[in-house]
Structure formats: C-alpha cells, structure tokens
Amino acid sequence: MCKKILGLIVLIQLCGCSSIKQHNAQLIKPLSIEKIKEDIDFTYTKMQKMHPKLYWYISKKDLDYKFDSLKTTIKKPLTPYELYTQLSPLVAAIKQGHSGLSIPRKQYTKKEIAALNKKGKGPFSQLEMEYLDQKLYIVKNNSLSKNIPEKSEILSINKHKIDSLAAVFEKRFASDGFNKTFKYRKLGKSIGDLYTSEFGLQDSLLLELKSQDSIKWCVVKRLKPDTSNTTKKKTEKQPKTTTVAKKAKKLWGYDSNTKNFSRNLHFLEKDSSIAVLKINRFRYGNYKKCYQYCFDQIQQLKSKTLILDLRDNPGGSLAEIVELYSYLADSSFVFLQKSDITSRFSLYKYGVFSGKKWYQKTLKIISTPFTFGYFWASTHKNANGQYYYNMFQNQFKPKSKAFKGTLYVLVNGGSFSASCLISNELKESKRATIVGNETGGAANGTVAGIMPEIMLPHSKLKMHLGLIACIAAHQTPIEGRGVMPHQVIIPTIEDRYSKKDPEMEWVLNNLKKPN
DSSP states (O other): OHHHHHHHHHHHHHHHHHHHHHHHHHHHSOBOHHHHHHHHHHHHHHHHHHOTTTTSSSOHHHHHHHHHHHHHHOOSOBOHHHHHHHHHHHHHTTOOTTOEEOOOOOOOOHHHHHHHHHHOBOTGGGEEEEEETTEEEEEEEOSSOTTSOTTOEEEEETTEEHHHHHHHHGGGSOOSTTOOHHHHHHHHHHHHHHHHHHHOOOSEEEEEEEETTEEEEEEEEOBOOOHHHHHHHHHSOOOOOOHHHHHHHHHHTEETTTTEESEEEEEESTTOOEEEEEESOBOSSOHHHHHHHHHHHHHHTTOSEEEEEOTTOOOBOHHHHHHHHHTTOSSOEEOBOOEEOSSTTHIIIIITTOOSSHHHHHHHHHHHHHHHHHHHHHEEEOTTSOEEEOSSOSEEOOOTTOOOSEEEEEEOTTOOTHHHHHHHHHHHTTOOEEEESOOSSBSSEEEESSOOEEEOTTTOOEEEOOOEEEEBSSOOSSTTOBOOOSEEOOOOHHHHHTTOOHHHHHHHHHHHSOO
C-alpha cells in the first residue's frame, strides 16, 4: 500500500515538472504570423462580446484602427511575450482598469525555487520604492549597500533610464479613464516585477541615483540568507494558532499574502473622540459582524469623528461597501444605477464557472438549472435594447447604529474600484470630507463585478475583462477621472523619510480649528 502511495506521489511530481517544462517551452516558441493574427482577432472579438462599456473612453473607430494597424505591422513570428508587449497596449487603450493582459511568466520547479532561495534575496526585494512627484524614489533601503544616500531618486537601472522604462510599462496596463495617479502608484510598487518580466531575474542592480545635486552609482546585490536563523527556526516549535487568534482573523479578515488584516479599528485622544477605521481591501473575513462590532464600539465610546482610511485599497466586494455605507449614510440611499451587461446570459456564459478545468465544467453543468434561472430573472432589457443586471439598485436604509458624527475619508492613487465607488457616494451626498490625492479608479463607475480569465488559443496569453458596468448613483460632471478630494494632499519624499502622514496630520489639525 505504501509503495502504491509513494508511486502516486512520484507520478504527480513528474507530471508537475513535465507541465512546467511544457509551459516554459511554449513561452519561447515563436508563433506564426497567421496564428498571431488569429489571437489578435480572438482578443478583440471577446472584448466586443463581453465588455459592456468597451467604447466608454475610446471610440469604436479608433479602437478598430488600433487592432487593424497591429495586424498590418506583424511581419515576422513572435514569441508569446513579444506578442504581449504589442497586444497589451491595445487592451489597455480602452482605459478600463479591470481589463488587461496578464504578463506571461516563466514557471519554476520546487528544485529551482529552492536553488533561488539558497542564492538569497533578490536586489529588487531589498528596496522599497515609490513614485512621488512623478519621480521614482528609494523610500527604504534594506540592502547591505549602505552607501545609498537618503532620499535618493533612481535615474536608471542597469543603464535603462527610468523615464524610458515607465513610458513603456505604463502603456501595458490601464487605470480607469484618463487618470494618472493609479499608474504612478502601480509603477512605484511593481517596477521590480515589470523590469524582471522584461529583462529576466537579476542577481545585481546598477543604480544611477540622484541625491540633492549630486549623481552617484551604486550596486545592490543578492542578499544571502542567514543560515543560523534558518537552522534556529527549524528547531523551534511554531506556536499553535489559538481560538482567539482564529476568531480575530475571521472577524477582521486576515490576508495570508500580506500578513495583514483587511480591517483595523483604533481610537485617538484619551477620550476616544476620534475613531480611525483603516480598510486595506474589501475582502476576507465576516464583514457584517466586523462592521457591527466597529460601530458598536464607536457608539459606546461616543466618538465624534470617524476617519475612514481607504488609501491603497484596491477594492473588492460590492456587497461589503454597501454594508459599510449603510453605517455611514444619514438618509435612505440607492448605491448603483442599472448595471449594463452585453447579453441576457453573458454572466452565465463567460462569468460563473467559466474555467477550463474539469471540476469547473462539471460544477457549471450541475448548477445550470439554478444559475440559468437566476440570471434569467435578474437580467432585463430596456427600451433601447440594452441588457442590464439588477445589483444594488434598490433603496437601502441607514443602520440603527449608523455613525452621525463628522466623517473624513483618506484616499490616494491606490484607491481603486469599490473604494472609489464608496468614496464618490460619500462625497457627492455631502456626507464626508475627502482628503488626499485623486483616486486611481473612476468616480462615476467601473466595469467589474465578475472578471473571468480568457486564454488566447495560440499564445496562451491570459486576458481578464469585467462583465458588469457598476455605475455610481451620483455622477460627477468630469468623466474619466477619479474622486477629486476636497483637500488635496500629496506626500513628499521628506514625509516618507521623517515617517510623517501628511493626510492624517491635515485632518487632525483641521479638527483643532474653531468651527
């Protein structure tokens, strides 16, 4: 019996290694011109069939021209990554942040991953970088290269100019509409990933740095792991997660990737008159119980001011933001307008259980009587022939323990999707004062809801598209821009090095002013 189990484990491992090898071989194999053009046509056809607001920020004529032009420029075979570099700007041209092509990546076996870990921490992982005032800065240096000056601006990486890299990379992904703040936030956080995808894994980086008026060159190398700590960790018994800790993770929503909670509540001042609710993303945990607990606490401690911190919140569940809004609203509200979709069954056909795996297909077949009936009942067509999906168009009432005090909302370019929808509603209903920088997501709505992944037939590139147009109940006159703060606060490199929080400081100073 043991031999059979061992044999099965070996077989699974061999199959895994074989599929990785096959995947990596496919990445570097050039595709014929004919197959490339078929993938381009496939991409545009899927976009037209699935995306309900394809021409929101670009005309059909202009988008048609872009796809036709790309096909005419294909004169030689391309690898999947080379096709990605040319096709991704076209998908991004619709200026919809939830739609795009995923970067095709090399996969690694467990043996290769272990070898990489043995070599040490990569140079990009040792530097915390951020775009501030349209410049890329090192905000924290965790490397052994201690000759890197404080407040250093990175001018080039391995002699590749940052301005040139940013100009290339930012065309391959979209923000919502014409906004730039999201792109700067993403470039700052993802420059290492984008660079590695383009030029491969780096064992060292040659950085051209500017500090004050001087230019300096520095090298950051791989950081070899401390083996003594590793040995110690192996011998030490890891403490078991207690029942209390498990409940906390469930209540506050624990993100195992970031090792942070999705939600956090704390109070300022001795009398707890100021409550701060920080939400990293609208995902994970039991949000209904969490908000019930939070607003119970706020009411019991008689907090007069609530600061809702949505900076760098990428969004998440629409149901959660409606629940949260019901604790902040001062009157009955409708959260969304009618949500456009492309056809009566587009959500069923392309969205729910749309995966290629056998169990996903099986689940789709089994659930067909229920999901088919649900989408039939929930989808309608207006007089103009446009299909729409019923989603949060009903009137909601504020909770009995809704907060009635002064409300501030902190936002920045990393505030996206659902966090923009709730920020916009709070602003346009005159319920809150918005502080920070223009949000990365559009104020008037976004196309998201259900976002299936579609694989292109030949290159195997993966495209993700939103299927539901989530249109804000309150519309702003400026189309294609984020939520504009009442008080614009843009952090500087000095703020980062001195550990200042200028947005929070402005709110606290404003509260001290006489009414």
